[in-house]
Amino acid sequence: MEQLFTLTTLTGILHSTIRLATPYLFASLGETISQRSGVLNLGVEGQMLMGAFAAFFVVVTTGSLLGGVVAAIFVGALLGLLMALVSVSFRAEQGISGIGMYLLGLGLSSLLFRLTLGSVQSVRGFAELALPGLSSIPVLGPALFKHSLLVYVAFALVPMVAYLLNRTTWGLNIRAVGDNPQAADTLGVPVIAIRYATVTVGGAMAAMGGASLSISAVNIFQENMTGGIGFIAVALVYFGGWRPVGVMLGILLFSLVSALQIWLQLVGIGIPSDLAVMLPYILTIIALALAPRRTGQPAALTRPFNRGMA
Amino acid sequence: MFKRGTLVVVAFVLAVLLTACGGAPAAPAAPAATDAPVAAEPFKVAVVMPSTETDLAWSQAMIDALRSIQAEMGGEAAMQISISENMFNVTDAAAALRDYASAGNQLVIAHGTQYGTSMFEVARDFPEVSFAWGTATDTGEAEGFTNVFSYNASAEEGGYVNGVIAAMLSTSNVVGIVGPVEAGDAKAYIDGFEQGVLSVKPDSTVNKTYTGSFGDTAAAAEAASTHIAAGADVLTGSAQQVVGAIGVAKERGALWLGTQSSQASLAPDIVVATQLYDWTGVLKDIIAKIQAGTLGGTAYDLTLENGGLKIVFNSAFPGVTPEMQAAVDTAIQGISSGVITVLP
Amino acid sequence: MRLHLTSPSRGTWRLWRAIALDALMPFIAVVVALCIGALVLLGLGKDPLLAYGAMFRGAFGTASGLTQTLAKATPLILVGLGVTIAFRAQVINIGAEGQIIVGALGATAFALSFAQWPGWFLLPLTALMGALAGGLWGLVPGLLKARLAVNEILSTVMMNAIALQLMNFLLRGPMLDPAQIAAGTNIPQSAALPAQVWIERVVPRTLFHWGFFLALALAIAVTILLWRTTLGYRIRAVGFNPAAARYAGIPVATVITLAMVLGGSFAGLAGAIEVMGVHRRIVEGISGGYGFNGIVVALFGRLHPLGVIPSAFLFGGLLVGADQMQRAVQVPAALITALNGLVVLMVVSSAYWSQQRIARRQSEAARPSEAHAKDEPPLDAHLTPDL
Incomplete structure (x- = not known):
């Protein structure tokens, strides 16, 4: 029990939290952009799996990590385009098209894995990169500043997405399209084009989330390796109230409790393991229930835009 | 618009349903159980498992064993393996077990404890087919089953x-x-x-x-x-x-x-x-028993000793x-x- | 929607052609998806005709395949009904997976505790307990949404994970089969249900049980609930426009909570029926994908309780047939999953083409000379419940 209160443990928990948060950050931030423009993409999980596979495959065959990242972004953007085609152009019900995307990504990534690689193997992925100076701060240094490159990129995306949404004309248009597409259209904002862009970017970011597992955190690819992260990532967008910083805080809370429950099991304080695994899910719900109410839901979320049928 | 479409489909469903109810009892005719395997006929085995055949763990261990026996017996011509992988839904697995049993497989392996209940139900309906399941220790002998093997790993x-x-x-x-x-x-x-x-x-x-x-x-x-x-x-x-x-x-x-x-x-x-x-030892023994006419009754246990x-x-x-x-x-x-x- | 076919035969013909095309659209979408799949099959060196032949026969073409489809449709209808009710109040219930698990747990625990009760009494109560447990699992996100503005997508995703771990916990201790403890194998499953609560099979030697007809009856009951009762009216009113509903004096928070509880209880009932009719005990993997598939079924059924029936039958058949195809031509399970995803994407996109044609017809109808089909409502193909 006392093992839980040592500095090593504290560093360990924080380090885990940051690492665990990474795939969620990529996926949730992408989803935030997409939802702010009014499109719910429930297919994040499938896009993550395809990204994980694409990145892994390129790293296995070429050894180039950069190539892996590019492959993930490319494949993710492609699936994002497909999602936009279905959800924006064909105005499909977004809950259902997301499930279709999930199944397609799950199946296709597994099938391609089986046909190309055939067996589980590992790669040399992104190595941990200790930031000089910062990483030697006691306790916090090794916890926060000794991670692989993709972890830093994920966190750097938070202010970037916040800036994009809140401080740029692009962001203004995205929010306008998400809140009132008819009005935005009247003002000459290209509703369809903007939704295409956000869903495509969202897909690319989800795929990066997958790649952050397969070529950074775990360094293997296995069928269905994300195991539900994509769905939690969508849920955490709601937690964060569609604001990048809020989303990040939600992710950090979820990751912190996830890391903590592993340590609780590890030091053996006697809670049944199944109940420990439940903790992050329960606490996330409770935290949101207790948080002050805030609205921020894009008014036109899940509503397709149809100029003729205003 | 849709409601009329719905009606059409409902009518179709009911029609098919009636056909099914009328046609079902005659459907699965049990083949003769006493046929000794002819040399020209391959030994047919089917396996239903919860994860993929490349999982580097539970399911792959079984597939590796089956494939090595297949190679030893002389390839596809001597032994035919059918696989249903990723059967995490037990109802689907139950359907798969039943299908494999009716499709002329001599041995149907339910490679997951969660399939036990369904497997016994199918085994009762197909007394001429041999079943194996694990990890488990129960061959159903107490309930009168003679066509079930079980396997466990210590x-x-x-x-x-x-x-x-x-x-x-x-x-x-x-x-x-x-x-x-x-x-x-x-x-x-x-x-x-x-x-x-x-x-x-x-x-x-x-x-x-x-x-x-x-x-x-x-x-x-x-x-x-x-x-x-x-x-x-x-x-x-x-x-x-x-x-x-x-x-x-x-x-x-x-x-x-x-x-x-x-x-x-x-x-x-x-x-x-x-x-x-x-699992090769266990499987070889099961296959030998089936070919000798014994379809079940043995509870195998993998140990270091054996x-x-x-x-x-x-x-x-x-x-x-x-x-x-x-x-x-x-x-x-x-x-x-x-x-x-x-x-x- | 009633027909007023007063215009001459030319109008009637056009209308029927439109209806036929509309009903055909999802099938065309499926065919297109399967054609793409055929190319993949060819690439894998498998004969697509053989594969799809096995698929169709496996789902609808043989007695055993058909019974499997009906067995699969049973939980899909029930879950689909639950999703439909919630969706009508604009609550997106993606928590069916967890509600099924909890329903199965509740029913099993109840039946095992009162195993000495007679079947005529215990059997309906067991099913009811499943519904109650599922309803309770829906009550939590319902209350959270109605009272504390916690989004239901978030809470139901989390509740699914919690239900799964709850099952893990119960099945390795409190509800573990005593026979497993005695044998020392500790395999996570409950004891078998007392035989008097087993739902009999309609066709022996198949999985097709009488629960299917219960599901059919409940689909009719939900139709009545939604269109012939005050609660149903309120649910639809809240879904149509919560602000207006509140203004009209409808207790919106209560209605939202109730819709979620009802949604959960249908999924819970699906879990109970699955246990009573198929497995006769709880085993690992009891919920296996019904949660998501139920959403697909509800939305393909156009969020109408009666639409859920053919939708569950056809989608269930697709799933069963795909499994058959895996067995017949031995392709990786992943191909089946990918194909499923493609079918869902194609079918959901096909609604667009129907909508386009309806829009065209309406613009024609707007012209005074062509007054036929004037009473066609502006059917929204994107299915948000603003009907």
Whole structure:
């Protein structure tokens, strides 16, 4: 029990939290952009799996990590385009098209894995990169500043997405399209084009989330390796109230409790393991229930835009 | 608009339904059970399993065994294998078992304990087909079944031996276990492993965590990271999720002890040894019995003594010392002769 | 929607052609998806005709395949009904997976506790307990949404994970089969249900049980609930426009909570029926994908309780047939999953083409000379419940 209160443990928990948060950050931030423009993409999980596979495959065959990242972004953007085609152009019900995307990504990534690689193997992925100076701060240094490159990129995306949404004309248009597409259209904002862009970017970011597992955190690819992260990532967008910083805080809370429950099991304080695994899910719900109410839901979320049928 | 479409489809459904009810009882005619397998006819076996055939664990161990027997018997012409993988939905698995039984397979393997209930139901309807399921110890003899084999693995035995190896390798005297769900085969292995570690170094720390899932690779990876951060330098784990843990162990240079399938191919530098589930012996015996006309009734148990469980050292791993080898042999002999009792 | 076919035969013909095309659209979408799949099959060196032949026969073409489809449709209808009710109040219930698990747990625990009770009493109560447990699992996100503005997508995703771990916990201790403890194998499953609560099979030697007809009856009951009762009216009003509903004096929070409870209880009932009719005990993997598939079924059924029936039958058939195809031509399970995803994407997109044609017809109808089909409502193809 006392093992839980040592500095090593504290560093360990924080380090885990940051690492665990990474795939969620990529996926949730992408989803935030997409939802702010009014499109719910429930297919994040499938896009993550395809990204994980694409990145892994390129790293296995070429050894180039950069190539892996590019492959993930490319494949993710492609699936994002497909999602936009279905959800924006064909105005499909977004809950259902997301499930279709999930199944397609799950199946296709597994099938391609089986046909190309055939067996589980590992790669040399992104190595941990200790930031000089910062990483030697006691306790916090090794916890926060000794991670692989993709972890830093994920966190750097938070202010970037916040800036994009809140401080740029692009962001203004995205929010306008998400809140009132008819009005935005009247003002000459290209509703369809903007939704295409956000869903495509969202897909690319989800795929990066997958790649952050397969070529950074775990360094293997296995069928269905994300195991539900994509769905939690969508849920955490709601937690964060569609604001990048809020989303990040939600992710950090979820990751912190996830890391903590592993340590609780590890030091053996006697809670049944199944109940420990439940903790992050329960606490996330409770935290949101207790948080002050805030609205921020894009008014036109899940509503397709149809100029003729205003 | 849709309602009329709906009506049409409902009418169609009802029509088909009526046809089905009328036609069903005549459907599955039982083939003669006494037909001795003709040499020209391949032996037909079907397997239904919960994960994929490339999981490097539970399902792959079975497929590897079937394929090696197939090769030995003379390939596709002598033995035909049908596989339904990823059958995590038990209702679908039940349907698959029934189909395979009616499709002329001589042996239908329900490779997952959760399929037991469905398997017995199908076995009652197809007394001429032989069934095998595991891990389990029940052949249904008490209920009058004569066409069911069961197979079990005394995973705790190899767990114990792996624990002995882990204790000898560990310099930090902290070992970590990445468990899936705290039940069945995985729990037996993990309990045995802990006993093995403590038998060598009673004062070492054995840290156990469970991910709550058999297939969550990412969660297993995080558990492994946590163990390493807590000072563990030797890890083990069970179920198909462990590939994630092995990936992390490789990255951080922690050593790994495997179970079920050989995991050395994934990380030759750090996988020290694997407790291999070798189902070939069991399967060969079952096939021989079926060909001799006995369709069930035997409960198999893989143990170190009968060679079903094998401790296989990874030849690419350099750190195996003669003392370690000797300790493993002593442990295996002790377990086989009953001197060492491992509690599952 | 009633027909007023007063215009001459030319109008009638056009209308029927439109209806036929509309009903055909999802099938065309499926065919297109399967054609793409055929290319993949060819690439894998498998004969697509053989594969699809096996698929169709496996789902609808043989007695055993058909019974499997009906067995599969049973939980899909029930879950689909639950999703439909919730969706009508604009609550997106993706928590069916967890509600099924909890329903199965509740029913099993109840039946095992009162195993000495007679079947005529215990059997309906067991099913009811499943519904109650599922309803309770729906009550939590319902209350959270109605009272604390916690989004239901978030809470139901989390509740699914919690239900799964709850099952893990119960099945390795409190509810573990005593026979497993005695044998020392500790395999996570409950004891078998007392035989008097087993739902009999309609066709022996198949999985097709009488629960299917219960599901059919409930689909009719939900139709009545939604269109013939005050609660149903309120649910639809809240879904149509919560602000207006509140203004009209409808207790919106209560209605939202109730819709979620009803949704959960249908999924819970699906879990109970699955246990009583198929497995006769709880085993690992009891919920296996019904949660998501139920959403697909509900939305393909156009969120109408009666639409859920053919939708569940056809989608269930697709799933069953795909499994058959895996067995017949031995392709990786992944191909089946990918194909499923493609079918869902194609079918959901096909609604667009129907909508386009309806729009065209309406613009024609707007012209005074062509007054036929004037009473066609502006059917929204994107299915948000603003009907």
